[in-house]
Amino acid sequence: MTTIDALKLLDIARDIAVEAGELAASMRSAGISVASTKSSQLDIVTQADTKVEALIRQRLKDLRPEDAFLGEESGDDTGTSDITWIVDPIDGTVNYLYGSPNYAVSIAATVPTPDGVGQAVAGCVYAPALNAQYTAALGQPAHLNGMQISVNKDVPLDRALVATGFTYDLAKRDRQKRTVAELVPHIRDFRMVGTASLDICAVAAGIVDAHYMRGLPIWDYAAAALIATQAGAFVGGLGKTPPSADLILVANPELAKALEPFLL
Structure with a gap:
């Protein structure tokens, strides 16, 4: 070893x-x-x-x-x-x-x-x-x-600024659009920067409150997921599964639980 x-x-x-x-x-x-x-x-x-x-x-x-x-x-x-x-x-x-x-x-x-x-x-x-x-x-x-950074805490769902993006796989975009439409009445707003690693790091730094994304390969999030975890974020898939190409969700643990039902 x-x-x-x-x-x-x-x-x-x-x-x-x-x-x-x-x-x-x-x-x-x-x-x-x-x-x-x-x-x-x-x-x-x-x-x-x-x-x-x-x-x-x-x-x-x-x-x-x-x-x-x-x-x-x-x-x-x-x-x-x-x-x-x-x-x-x-x-x-x-x-x-x-x-x-x-x-x-x-x-x-x-x-x-x-x-x-x-x-x-x-x-x-x-x-x-x-x-x-x-x-x-x-x-x-x-x-x-x-400078040390940390995830935003005590953010209710209706005050959450959420980052996401769309996969390059056009066949999967309809599902992603439905998720955005379901979530938008329940959160503060969306941000779509177009760079997953920076979105995840933005959660770590408190620039946004959460990030979720489907279809990300591991090189998009391997470094950023560690950074967010060490900043106090939950980083995973649905339930207790690790992040994967199926889904990555990044937020403080309480906000992640509130977001999860919309991502099923």
């Missing part, structure tokens, strides 16, 4: 995320275009996605050659340690393409768990155009730019 130094792993994630974010920002300033699509014509990849992920992969290989890697664009590599790095080089690619500042580099170090889901032990979500660096290590407080 590999000895885990979560704070050391966090230092690595933070340093690489900053370098990767600077590359993404410089490429955006130089101009960028769509390189390909994935699950649908809405699910795009830019040249920056692949170059930023290649940089992250190489930096991790240089520093941690024994670790495994799972990236959105380049897939997975096995390792000989208990650490797997889960990476989204640019979460919010459509925002990035359009010049919105709401995009982020997401890097998480994870370890296996008996249930096979895995546990993030260190994570960084870095939004270079927002100058926002969210970080956490397992068992340690979550931070935004070095």
